[in-house]
Amino acid sequence: MTKLLVITENRDGELRNVSFEAVAAAKKMNEAAEVVGVVLGSGNLEKLGNEIIRFGADRAITVSHEKLEDYTSEGYGQAVLAVIEDESPDGIVMGHTSIGKDLTPKLAAKLDSGLISDVVDISDEDGQPAFTRPIYSGKAFEKKVIAEGSTLVTIRPNNIKPLEEDESRNGEVISKDVDIADARTIIKDVIRKASEGVDLSEANVVIAGGRGVKSEEGFRPLYELAEVLGAAVGASRGACDAEYCDYALQIGQTGKVVTPDLYIAVGISGAIQHLAGMSNSKVIVAINKDPEANIFNVADYGIVGDLFEVVPKLTEELRQLKV
Numbered sequence: 001m002t003k004l005l006v007i008t009e010n011r012d013g014e015l016r017n018v019s020f021e022a023v024a025a026a027k028k029m030n031e032a033a034e035v036v037g038v039v040l041g042s043g044n045l046e047k048l049g050n051e052i053i054r055f056g057a058d059r060a061i062t063v064s065h066e067k068l069e070d071y072t073s074e075g076y077g078q079a080v081l082a083v084i085e086d087e088s089p090d091g092i093v094m095g096h097t098s099i100g101k102d103l104t105p106k107l108a109a110k111l112d113s114g115l116i117s118d119v120v121d122i123s124d125e126d127g128q129p130a131f132t133r134p135i136y137s138g139k140a141f142e143k144k145v146i147a148e149g150s151t152l153v154t155i156r157p158n159n160i161k162p163l164e165e166d167e168s169r170n171g172e173v174i175s176k177d178v179d180i181a182d183a184r185t186i187i188k189d190v191i192r193k194a195s196e197g198v199d200l201s202e203a204n205v206v207i208a209g210g211r212g213v214k215s216e217e218g219f220r221p222l223y224e225l226a227e228v229l230g231a232a233v234g235a236s237r238g239a240c241d242a243e244y245c246d247y248a249l250q251i252g253q254t255g256k257v258v259t260p261d262l263y264i265a266v267g268i269s270g271a272i273q274h275l276a277g278m279s280n281s282k283v284i285v286a287i288n289k290d291p292e293a294n295i296f297n298v299a300d301y302g303i304v305g306d307l308f309e310v311v312p313k314l315t316e317e318l319r320q321l322k323v
């Protein structure tokens, strides 16, 4: 029987949504495969093991170790390799997140296996899974199949729909002890730089500000709108370079890639490097005072106007609708 490992991610004691999407991706790769969720961290992880099963995994392996409290390539690498040695999976799936992007190339090199990264869809090609991924900064898509052997796959968050949670589903959760050799890197402190609220890479609604917001203070109307919509706030590199916000918010070729249901670009011109990080969003709304701005070429809805007038009005209208 084909066996696929899903390396999950958790934060603040909760599994990240991309973990559920990775289980759904594994099922898309092979519906009949045994899907094994791997949960790494410190403390008791049984609850998370049971949760990944309710979202479609057949069983779960938890690896708890004080050196896995925070992510390090070495610690997680050693733990995952130990699980792989026990399980000999036919494939491994994880999120195309900061952790997935760091860990999977190292695993692929160690295992001498292929890596298909940033997958946005999985389809069936003559009984074999075919992986669709964006290329040329999202201007085109390519479809890849695995020629031979096992492979690692990373999936872009927010593209593959998780399976419905099934409360009645249960399976075995096994805790595995792993020796983790002293790492050459030690996490001394984790400083949260991104916005406290909704996680940018997994948000369903993103409001991004550009150089047009003109100052750090100029982001305030965007945060107010974000609060009404339950959205995450992002930014163009223009806004980050101008020090209006932290680089953790940057979206684009050299920032985060997002695919929300709704992306609202505010005071952003739409440079190709920015589009690379957001053009696959399902609905794009652009607010810009320049009717010729390139962002309108990718927008589904455009508002030509001064953002300092438009955004507060939008927030007010949406607040009224919510009351």
Ligand code: FAD
Binding pocket: 209, 210, 211, 212, 213, 235, 236, 237, 238, 239, 250, 251, 252, 253, 254, 255, 266, 267, 268, 269, 270, 271, 272, 273, 274, 277, 287, 288, 289, 290, 293, 305, 306, 307, 308
């Ligand atoms: P601008 O281009 O200055 O646009 C500001 C916009 O705001 C204008 O369209 C203007 O009409 C509008 N505006 C001004 N005032 C108002 C107002 N009151 N109301 C409404 N609209 C207003 N950029 C990224 O975003 N992400 C990346 O990852 C990225 N990576 C890069 C990598 C490389 C190698 C390079 C060379 C560049 C990269 N860039 C990236 C930079 C990119 O080329 C652009 O310079 C940047 O995206 C511009 O940011 P902006 O749209 O906020 O600013």
